[in-house]
Amino acid sequence: MRTSNQRNLVYDIVAASCNHPTAKMVYQAARARMPKISLGTVYRNLNELVEQKKLLRLTVQGEEDRFDKTLTIHAHLFCNKCRNLFDIGMEETTAFTNHLEEINDIKILSSNIYFYGVCSKCQNKL
């Protein structure tokens, strides 16, 4: 695996992002700094970074996939009102996972956990 400016840029954009960008959001941010980068290159590099376990890929129902710099096991909340995706359960999810592994005699390698609902901010606006 050689280094490339495009791959570094793609990684930096996801790592610097405080939300969970889609491939297209990464592409748009990347073009601001490297106008000739192609969407295929963004997809390829996102996939390679996921394969190298430097990013996580999130699959949200009915939405484009998103990418996450946080590698530890955790859950997500997709807010129906503001349509943002939040990290939640940073500590609790590991315990939940370990418990499920034990009682079901299974091996869990990765997870994709998301909840639909209303985030704290939107809930308190009402």
Next chain:
Amino acid sequence: MRTSNQRNLVYDIVAASCNHPTAKMVYQAARARMPKISLGTVYRNLNELVEQKKLLRLTVQGEEDRFDKTLTIHAHLFCNKCRNLFDIGMEETTAFTNHLEEINDIKILSSNIYFYGVCSKCQNKL
């Protein structure tokens, strides 16, 4: 909403299935009993049944969507070896969800919880 033989058939196939069929698997099973049914009709009826909360739609990363007759909150294990999708955490997931709601001050309306790993059967084959 009128009744239709096609919709009843689609529901019966998912309800009778012990795994979590994809739309295409439902289509194939349906054609065995109603050869002229179309794939679009299967998709439309699956979506209507989900909207009526008679089925759940499952989105597994990199796979076609699947459909689930079990409506209570629970989690899933996608086995990397046999590629089957199993229900797990039938009791534990509700407690986990309630706990997350409390500590994060959020409202959870529905969930999609997937683990990727190795099921009990495949693990014990080694």
Next chain:
DNA sequence: GTATAAATAGGAATGATTACTATTTAAGGA
């Protein structure tokens, strides 16, 4: 510097799902 294999840009292809439309059908009266 040169060689060469990896990476890229740009566009074509894929495949699950949805949209469209002419035809069929369920269901409530007359």
Next chain:
DNA sequence: TCCTTAAATAGTAATCATTCCTATTTATAC
């Protein structure tokens, strides 16, 4: 039982995220 009519269907076309393809460019080791 026969109409009426709006919902549902079959079959096909369209959509759209993502991947694939290929000629060209580029990083890196010698």
